[in-house]
Amino acid sequence: MTQTSAPISVGPAFESVPAWLSADAAAWAGARPGWWARPLWSVLALLASVAAAIGLEPMAVCSEAAPCGPDWVGMVQFGLAVGMPYWFARLPELALVAAPVLAVIVAWEELPATGWASRSANLAVIAALGLGWAAARARLAARRRQRDLVRQAGAAAVGHGWVKSTGAAPGRGRRGLVPIAVGALLCAVAVGAVVLGLRGVGEDERQAARATRTEAVVTGRTDMTLKVRTHDGRRLTVDALFPEDYRLESTVVVLEDGPWRRLAAEPYDAFDRQLAALAAGLPGLSLLTTGLLARRRAAALRRGEVPALRVLKRWDRKGRSWVYAADDTAGRRPLFSCVCLPVSTGAGEHGKAGGVDDLDDVDEADDVDTADVCTVDGRVPFPAAGLREAVMVGAPYEGGELAFVMTGGGAEASVVDCTVGPVRVP
Structure with a gap:
């Protein structure tokens, strides 16, 4: 594999990293x-x-x-x-x-x-x-x-070791925990709503089994009730979910157990419990799945055997990172984009981890409307319009997780960026 002509200064461990050339990138696309x-x-x-x-x-x-x-x-x-x-x-x-x-x-x-x-x-x-x-x-x-x-x-290497060699470890294992926790809580609420609904249905069935069946004639109706007359002359008002379904002078069956009564054709309606289960369960299931996928992909990036390739990278004005083939120096054909945050500035034991742990759960972010998303110490490290050489650690694909290692403005300083959202293919 052809190497880049100007190796980036991030240490001897990266000197043998191959370049991701346009031909290989075109096959990938x-x-x-x-x-x-x-x-x-x-x-x-x-x-x-x-x-x-x-x-x-x-x-x-x-x-x-x-x-x-x-x-x-x-x-x-x-x-x-x-x-x-x-x-x-x-x-x-x-x-x-x-x-x-x-x-x-x-x-x-x-x-x-x-x-x-x-x-x-x-x-x-x-x-x-x-x-x-x-x-x-x-x-x-x-x-x-x-x-x-x-x-x-690319060259197979342990992703955690490659990034750690610059003085940072991406993510510290917290990736995906927030959506997992919120999703699990919402799913628990949904299960609770279903349990309450089933309990209400069971109580209604037990009461209906004890009730007396009374035939009555429909004499009137409102938006939510029926007015009926029993064969012994009593006039009753019974709740009805669909009063328009009952014609005047038609015969209905009313179940009575003391003050409790309802139409035999309309058992207990658990609609409110079902609606609560859907309102909590749908986002809960989506968040739980998103968090589990993000956690698995981030763990593979930290501990698995992942490829490393030299690429070109730039930031747009909204802070989104765009990645190009290593020989696409004019930046004509972006391969994909992602939202990144730095996890270290500098090398060695003084490397400061941050950023990703604070925003490690932007799992489905598409647009982060912040001009300094990819920052180091509160500033944009490189011009937003300029291309910069970087080592891409991990395999890019729709929804994937990556890390990028690049120089950070000094001969020995380095920046490790990790994705805080899934890769998006244009």
């Missing part, structure tokens, strides 16, 4: 998935098909034979449909598992519904989920191809 695997197409297809399926779904009428009880499978189906667009875009690992689950639920619950229009819309939902699953798998396969190409182009 060409390993990206095809245009059809872009998350945009999967998201648009899913949103359009789900909207059509909801609009064409036949309305169910509450009756004693088919009571309108809490629909737990429907809650899972709705939650997966809401979370799937984000998972298609940002978490293909989670989409790879969730998409087949949602497809099975749709096929089992919705396809038997009457009407060709509704059935066709739900088939379109399953097709959109299939497209999203195939796109997620293609993106993950492209990541593996890109990692393999970088390993072939």
